[in-house]
Amino acid sequence: xxxxxxxxxxxxxxxxxxxxxxxxxxxxxxxxxxxxxxxxxxxxxxxxxxxxxxxxxxxxxxxxxxxxxxxxxxxxxxxxxxxxxxxxxxxxxxxxxxxxxxxxxxxxxxxxxxxxxxxxxxxxxxxxxxxxxxxxxxxxxxxxxxxxxxxxxxxxxxxxxxxxxxxxxxxxxxxxxxxxxxxxxxxxxxxxxxxxxxxxxxxxxxxxxxxxxxxxxxxxxxxxxxxxxxxxxxxxxxxxxxxxxxxxx
Amino acid sequence: xxxxxxxxxxxxxxxxxxxxxxxxxxxxxxxxxxxxxxxxxxxxxxxxxxxxxxxxxxxxxxxxxxxxxxxxxxxxxxxxxxxxxxxxxxxxxxxxxxxxxxxxxxxxxxxxxxxxxxxxxxxxxxxxxxxxxxxxxxxxxxxxxxxxxxxxxxxxxxxxxxxxxxxxxxxxxxxxxxxxxxxxxxxxxxxxxxxxxxxxxxxxxxxxxxxxxxxxxxxxxxxxxxxxxxxxxxxxxxxxxxxxxxxxxxxxxxxxxxxxxxxxxxxxxxxxxxxxxxxxxxxxxxxxxxxxxxxxxxxxxxxxxxxxxxxxxxxxxxxxxxxxxxxxxxxxxxxxxxxxxxxxxxxxxxxxxxxxxxxxxxxxxxxxxxxxxxxxxxxxxxxxxxxxxxxxxxxxxxxxxxxxxxxxxxxxxxxxxxxxxxxxxxxxxxxxxxxxxxxxxxxxxxxxxxxxxxxxxxxxxxxxxxxxxxxxxxxxxxxxxxxxxxxxxxxxxxxxxxxx
Numbered sequence: 001x002x003x004x005x006x007x008x009x010x011x012x013x014x015x016x017x018x019x020x021x022x023x024x025x026x027x028x029x030x031x032x033x034x035x036x037x038x039x040x041x042x043x044x045x046x047x048x049x050x051x052x053x054x055x056x057x058x059x060x061x062x063x064x065x066x067x068x069x070x071x072x073x074x075x076x077x078x079x080x081x082x083x084x085x086x087x088x089x090x091x092x093x094x095x096x097x098x099x100x101x102x103x104x105x106x107x108x109x110x111x112x113x114x115x116x117x118x119x120x121x122x123x124x125x126x127x128x129x130x131x132x133x134x135x136x137x138x139x140x141x142x143x144x145x146x147x148x149x150x151x152x153x154x155x156x157x158x159x160x161x162x163x164x165x166x167x168x169x170x171x172x173x174x175x176x177x178x179x180x181x182x183x184x185x186x187x188x189x190x191x192x193x194x195x196x197x198x199x200x201x202x203x204x205x206x207x208x209x210x211x212x213x214x215x216x217x218x219x220x221x222x223x224x225x226x227x228x229x230x231x232x233x234x235x236x237x238x239x240x241x242x243x244x245x246x247x248x249x
Numbered sequence: 250x251x252x253x254x255x256x257x258x259x260x261x262x263x264x265x266x267x268x269x270x271x272x273x274x275x276x277x278x279x280x281x282x283x284x285x286x287x288x289x290x291x292x293x294x295x296x297x298x299x300x301x302x303x304x305x306x307x308x309x310x311x312x313x314x315x316x317x318x319x320x321x322x323x324x325x326x327x328x329x330x331x332x333x334x335x336x337x338x339x340x341x342x343x344x345x346x347x348x349x350x351x352x353x354x355x356x357x358x359x360x361x362x363x364x365x366x367x368x369x370x371x372x373x374x375x376x377x378x379x380x381x382x383x384x385x386x387x388x389x390x391x392x393x394x395x396x397x398x399x400x401x402x403x404x405x406x407x408x409x410x411x412x413x414x415x416x417x418x419x420x421x422x423x424x425x426x427x428x429x430x431x432x433x434x435x436x437x438x439x440x441x442x443x444x445x446x447x448x449x450x451x452x453x454x455x456x457x458x459x460x461x462x463x464x465x466x467x468x469x470x471x472x473x474x475x476x477x478x479x480x481x482x483x484x485x486x487x488x489x490x491x492x493x494x495x496x497x498x499x500x501x502x503x504x505x506x507x508x509x510x511x512x513x514x515x516x517x518x519x520x521x522x523x524x525x526x527x528x529x530x531x532x533x534x535x536x537x538x539x540x541x542x543x544x545x546x547x548x549x550x551x552x553x554x555x556x557x558x559x560x561x562x563x564x565x566x567x568x569x570x571x572x573x574x575x576x577x578x579x580x581x582x583x584x585x586x587x588x589x590x591x592x593x594x595x596x597x598x599x600x601x602x603x604x605x606x607x608x609x610x611x612x613x614x615x616x617x618x619x620x621x622x623x624x625x626x627x628x629x630x631x632x633x634x635x636x637x638x639x640x641x642x643x644x645x646x647x648x649x650x651x652x653x654x655x656x657x658x659x660x661x662x663x664x665x666x667x668x669x670x671x672x673x674x675x676x677x678x679x680x681x682x683x684x685x686x687x688x689x690x691x692x693x694x695x696x697x698x699x700x701x702x703x704x705x706x707x708x709x710x711x712x713x714x715x716x717x718x719x720x721x722x723x724x725x726x727x728x729x730x731x732x733x734x735x736x737x738x739x740x741x742x743x744x745x746x747x748x749x
Contacts, residue, residue: 026324033317036534038570039413041402042627043635043663058406068331068404076329076406126330131270133330135345136354138376140367141328206367207375211407214325219318220399220408225630227570228587231577236315241538241575 005184008194009176015201022205023213030217034234038227041220051224059215071126079119079148085112086155093166093173113156120149144207147196154193164190256681258723259341259688261695267334268343275344279390280678281430290437291536294426301425302380306363308424309356312417313364319417322409323360326350332401332409337666338394341685346391349401349411355387356418389427392418394682396672397530397563398623403663412672416532419673423531431676432527439540444489444523450476453522456492464502470744472509474501474517477551481516483508484548485592486524486568487559488711496732497714500560503735506742507596510605515557518547524564525711529571530673538575541567545576554583557590560733562622562710563671565591569629593709594631596738597641600648606743609651615705616652617737618697619643620690620717621665622710636662642709642734649741654701660693668708670716683716684723691724698726707734 045051057063062080065073089109092098124145127133158164165185175182184190203209216222233242285295298304313320332349334340339347346352354376361368361377368377378384397412422428438447448456457474464472475481485508491501508515521543528536548556556579558568568589573579579588587594599605619642625631631638639662647653660666669686697703708714708731717731 030317030321033313033320034315035317036315037574039318039410039628041399041408041410041663042630042638044630046635058408062406064404064408065329065331065406068335068406069329072329072331130330132267132333132345132348133328135270136328136330136333136348136350138328139373140371140375143374203367206365208325208327211325211327214321215407217317217321218325218408219321220402220410225635228573228589230573232574234315237534241534 002183002186004186004191005172005181008172008184008191008198009181011195011198012176015198019201019204026205026210027213030213034236035219035223036232036234036237038223038225038230038232039219040223040225042225044223044225046225048224051222055216055222058221071122075119075122075126077119078115079123082112082116082119085109086116086152093170094177096174110159113152113159117149117152117156120145120152124149140207144209147200151193151196151200154189154196157189158193162187162189256684259685261692261724265692268340270345271343272345275338275342275347275390275394275682276387277390278386279393279429280674280676282389283428283430283433287430287433287437288423288426288428290440291423291428291433291531291533293423293428293433297426301385301427305380305385305421305425306359308421309360309417310364312420313360316413316417318410318413322353322407322414323357325407326353326357326409329406331404331406332411335401335404336395336411337398337400337669337689338396338682338686341669341688342394342682344394346387347394349405349409352391352395353409353411353414355384355391356414359384385422385425385427388418389422392422393429393674393679396623396667396669396674396686398667398671399627400623400664400667403627415672416529418532419530420532423533428531429673431678432531432673435525435527436531436536436540439523439525439527439543443519443521443543445525445527446489446493448489448492448522450519450522453492453517453519457517460498460502460505464505468744470509470746472502472505472744474505475515476517477519478514478516479551481514481551481553483513483515483555483557484521484544484551484553485515485517485557485559486521486544486547486564486589487517487592488525488561488564489523490711490715491559492522494711494715495718496729496736497560497711499736499739500733501735503733503737503739503742504559504592506739506744507592507599507605507735510742510744511595511599516551516553518551520550521547524558524561524568526564526567527673529563529567537567537571541572541575544572545579548579549581555586555590556582556588557592557595559592560709560711560735562624562712564711566624566628591631591641593641593645593734596645596735597632600645605648605738606745607649607738607741608743609649609741611740612650612737613652615650615732615737615740616654616701616703617646617650617705617707617732618654618656618694618703619646619661619734620656620668620706620708620713621661622708622713623665623667623671625709626665627663639663642707645734646707646737649737654697654703656693656697660689666690666693668710668713668716669720671710671712675712675716680719684720687716687720687724691720691726694726695724705730705732707732707737709734
């Protein structure tokens with residue numbers, strides 16, 4: 001079995017716990033923090049259906065970003081879009097018998113990694129070159145892009161340059177999932193790829209990657225424009241301020 | 250105290266380039282600090298308390314638990330840079346801390362340091378910072394260079410609203426004893442006298458009587474401006490600037506004529522002789538509630554059936570978006586009408602019904618454009634469709650004028666630029682900021698002046714009107730080129746001589 005197998009298996013468990021637990025905690029926190037006022041950025045939809053469309057247009061099409069900056073939108077879109085395809089392609093390492101869709105997406109995922117890499121590079125170059133974005137960047141903002149580039153780069157390398165024993169890796173991954181550990185291939189590039197993914201999972205709930213759940217909870221985007229019809233009183237405000245019913249003779 | 254520095258009015262840009270950053274050009278002590286008496290009137294400590302650090306952090310923790318917006322906005326920013334060229338103060342001053350994200354970061358860096366694991370363990374890595382006196386001073390200075398106009402929130406992929414963050418920051422500053430003089434003095438005046446200007450009831454009554462005489466002299470018609478008339482159909486709540494400032498007062502005359510023509514009885518209230526609610530600017534739920542309560546009380550005491558708000562931007566945000574929440578339910582009012590209603594909605598309905606006779610040629614000396622006030626455009630609505638707040642005032646103008654032209658598309662509707670004086674910044678100690686922040690709007694105005702011969706810009710916000718009267722001359726325009734929307738209605742309306 002060996003040291004690396006145990007090392008990575010255990011790291012995967014820890015990372016998964018932190019990722020799922022941390023994210024669940026943040027989502028719980030967002031969901032349970034009151035929103036004491038109606039504050040959608042207007043014009044806003046008048047119905048829940050409209051709000052769902054609005055949020056989806058932000059999540060899928062980055063609509064507001066498109067209005068603000070075409071370059072950031074383009075690079076962001078390339079990166080996120082390709083990331084989803086690549087992630088979906090990776091499902092084949094997690095299910096014993098990949099379905100037709102997963103099989104179909106394989107070549108797209110394979111070449112999608114280049115698109116993802118290109119998008120990330122574009123974002124990194126802008127962060128370095130554009131004065132305004134450089135001004136607002138912390139070390140972690142660069143490192144996050146570099147981490148994603150390492151993940152994408154090492155993955156692409158394994159697809160096109162230096163292959164690893166992918167059958168054995170799948171056995172390892174399924175073994176981790178079903179608590180029946182199998183040997184991990186010890187190619188450096190695979191270990192680097194996995195280590196950076198694990199790192200990403202661990203920092204996810206503590207970093208700006210919280211924009212992923214955050215976008216669904218943003219009051220300026222997810223509220224229905226109904227303030228004249230419906231009151232939005234937070235529990236803490238009811239306790240403190242609620243006026244007695246009006247006296248009408 | 251704020252420096253009385255001389256400054257240069259920014260030049261019009263031949264084409265809209267994004268400015269090169271000039272770090273710290275707007276660094277300073279910020280606007281005048283509130284006097285202890287005013288602070289205390291609002292329930293805050295009189296001056297900066299000794300344990301400000303501890304209190305500020307605990308207040309931030311409290312706000313994080315109370316407001317989902319603050320929590321999500323402080324977490325979600327990825328520093329993508331989309332907002333960095335969207336703020337009129339950034340465009341006018343070039344100070345990088347006037348980029349919305351950098352302004353947010355002043356609070357976010359402290360949030361990260363005290364409320365997140367990453368910031369506690371690796372502050373340098375994630376840009377977390379201790380709350381020092383210098384940071385507190387930066388808060389005071391730069392959160393008073395935000396007019397809470399929400400333009401950045403339109404462009405943010407997560408809808409992060411710097412207005413909400415700047416309100417939270419000002420609430421923390423107030424709580425540690427460092428409130429802003431202009432806002433807090435005004436709120437204290439509302440508590441003491443009933444309106445922002447400190448106009449007592451007899452003076453208000455005199456003013457209204459005088460206006461009735463003026464209208465009579467000019468038109469020969471008895472148009473009333475009633476005060477405290479119990480049993481009137483409508484309570485009108487309007488910014489107190491409407492009672493004396495130009496061009497606001499011409500708008501008020503316009504409302505009076507519209508009510509006269511509609512045959513709807515109405516009244517102003519000396520108890521709620523002010524639509525403005527500056528407590529929103531300082532992020533204080535407590536004070537916002539207390540100020541809003543006056544309107545509810547006035548409506549009950551005067552036994553009215555409807556509440557209509559005059560031309561005021563942030564007041565309409567508080568009215569449209571918050572009033573029902575703050576001091577509702579308004580089940581004692583007539584439910585067939587929107588509660589509350591905007592004067593433009595009221596006038597527009599009458600125009601739609603053909604109930605107003607408007608002679609457009611009366612405004613033929615005006616070639617008009619319309620300035621969307623930020624709080625109306627991005628924080629409220631009119632009518633029953635999204636974006637009604639853009640359509641209704643324009644339709645009113647077009648029904649009253651023959652010549653109407655819009656400013657460029659990226660400077661109107663929900664992309665409108667702030668006048669430069671909103672959010673509690675309409676004070677002389679911030680004049681440099683106000684002039685510089687007006688640059689994008691002035692450029693847009695210049696465009697329609699040059700291309701369509703526009704002579705006047707109409708607005709529906711008391712702050713916008715005052716701000717423009719002040720800053721228009723800095724850019725080579727005349728101060729009276731800003732007009733009220735209902736001033737145009739007032740010019741065009743054909744009064745019938747029948748007594749109602």
